[in-house]
Amino acid sequence: MEKVIAxxxxxxxxxxxxxxxxxxRNQTVQPHAxxxxxxxxxxxxxxxxxxxxxIIHVYQENQGSAGGFHNGIERAYSLGYNWIWCMDxxxxxxxxxxxxxxNNAVSRDTLYNSILVDKEDKQSFNWxxxxxxxxxxxxxxxxxxxxxxxxxxxxxxxxxxxxGLPESKLFYWxxxxxxxxxxxxxxxxxxxxITGSIHYHPTDRIxxxxxxxxxxxxxxxxxxxxxxxxxxxxxxxxxLALMAYVAFIFAFCMMALMFQKKQRTKKCLFAIWPLxxxxxxxxxxxxxxxxxxxxxxxxxxxxxxxxxxxxxxxLQLFVPSxxxxxxxxxx
Numbered sequence: 409m410e411k412v413i414a415x416x417x418x419x420x421x422x423x424x425x426x427x428x429x430x431x432x433r434n435q436t437v438q439p440h441a442x443x444x445x446x447x448x449x450x451x452x453x454x455x456x457x458x459x460x461x462x463i464i465h466v467y468q469e470n471q472g473s474a475g476g477f478h479n480g481i482e483r484a485y486s487l488g489y490n491w492i493w494c495m496d497x498x499x500x501x502x503x504x505x506x507x508x509x510x511n512n513a514v515s516r517d518t519l520y521n522s523i524l525v526d527k528e529d530k531q532s533f534n535w536x537x538x539x540x541x542x543x544x545x546x547x548x549x550x551x552x553x554x555x556x557x558x559x560x561x562x563x564x565x566x567x568x569x570x571x572g573l574p575e576s577k578l579f580y581w582x583x584x585x586x587x588x589x590x591x592x593x594x595x596x597x598x599x600x601x602i603t604g605s606i607h608y609h610p611t612d613r614i615x616x617x618x619x620x621x622x623x624x625x626x627x628x629x630x631x632x633x634x635x636x637x638x639x640x641x642x643x644x645x646x647x648l649a650l651m652a653y654v655a656f657i658f659a660f661c662m663m664a665l666m667f668q669k670k671q672r673t674k675k676c677l678f679a680i681w682p683l684x685x686x687x688x689x690x691x692x693x694x695x696x697x698x699x700x701x702x703x704x705x706x707x708x709x710x711x712x713x714x715x716x717x718x719x720x721x722x723l724q725l726f727v728p729s730x731x732x733x734x735x736x737x738x739x
Contacts, residue, residue: 410490411440412506415483417476417558418497419447422456429463431500437507439493445480447471472579472695477558479576485568490516492565494558499527499609501560508605509562512550519567519591519599522560523551527608534559534611537601546603553592555599557584560607571595575637577691581614581627582634589641616663622671622678623706626698632660633682633691657683671706678705 414432418425425444432442442463446453448470457465466483468475477494484492491513493506505522513520523543524534531542535556540546555561558574561584571594574587591597614631635656639649657679664675685693 411488412491412493412510413441413443413484413487413489414439414493414495414506415443415445415477415480416495416497417445417447417473417480418449418453419470419476420449420451420453421497422449422451422453425453425497426456428495428497428500429460431503433462434503435501435506436504437510439506441487441489443480443484444497445476445483447473447476470694471576473558474574474578474580474583475576477583478573481563481568482573485565485573490565492563492568494561494563495607496559496609499559499607502606502608505560505605505607509602512600512602512604513562513564515598516564516566517570517597518564519555519557519588519597520562521555521557521599521601522562522605522607523601523603524556524559524607524609526611528610530608532611534609535613543606549603551601551603553599554601555588556601557588559584559609560605562602567591567597571597578634578637579630579691579693580634580695581630582638586634586638586641589638593642593644616660617667619667619669620675622675623703624699625675625678625702626695628678629682629693629698629702632657632679633686636686653686674705678702 416425416428416432429442429444432439444457444463444465446457446465446467448468454467457463464483464487466479468479471479473496481492481494493509495501501522509520509522523537523546525543526532526534531544533540533542537554538551571591574583578586588599592599614627620628636649636653639652639656640646643649643652660679661676664679665672668675685691
């Protein structure tokens with residue numbers, strides 16, 4: 409008999425995590441195990457998890473949703489479970505979601521996904537789903553070629569063995585899309601959304617036409633930077649991915665100038681930073697670091713965006729490094 413493990417990634421959402429675990433414990437067909445990746449929570453999450461006897465608790469420093477799913481899936485795979493059922497802590501599956509997945513999961517080499525529905529109105533979709541807008545419009549049991557990992561994703565260990573784990577370096581945003589394209593484009597793995605298996609999740613899309621606060625725009629950094637990684641998985645040839653990324657950056661800047669009301673020029677120039685990191689492969693920045701930088705940048709004048717690099721260059725030319733200073737003292 410093949411065994412199912414639910415993998416939940418959590419960070420500082422103790423009450424929502426409890427709701428998610430409650431939904432897992434009350435499935436009509438229950439998973440054989442529940443694994444929670446605790447992404448450095450500083451609230452009551454760790455204390456509560458330590459008291460749960462039916463949960464495998466993995467604690468780590470905050471590595472974002474990408475690092476959470478990477479490590480959670482890796483741990484589930486190493487424990488020998490056949491099906492890995494993924495989700496965030498702020499959503500929850502309908503009571504028969506797992507039963508419906510198992511009833512329709514006829515192939516071990518297919519990526520399956522529950523249908524993602526807004527947890528507030530219980531009808532509209534979190535992400536674009538072909539031409540459908542609402543759950544009551546869907547009249548088919550399976551939608552081929554569409555999945556939205558990782559919430560409600562149902563992944564067999566055969567797929568992990570064949571295609572590997574999702575990227576951990578992306579931290580936030582795009583890790584699901586990048587993995588989807590890797591599976592479907594590079595490894596030719598079929599993808600299916602099971603419409604009878606419902607997963608409720610808050611709708612949290614990044615929409616460039618809506619006003620966003622610069623100092624709180626750390627998610628926008630990951631949105632822009634990680635787009636290149638997603639496009640490299642989507643397209644066979646890197647030059648095509650690069651062309652698509654350049655077009656995306658241009659569109660991002662134009663949207664900032666056209667639709668943003670506050671700091672529009674600054675928001676346009678902002679794209680240079682994550683673009684540079686994407687081109688140089690810099691995936692080291694944490695959300696706290698980005699938030700600190702963007703908070704400081706929001707208070708600077710536009711001229712600082714141009715003058716700052718020159719100032720740094722001049723300092724490097726004329727101010728001795730710490731190692732040179734030490735050498736001069738030793739002489």
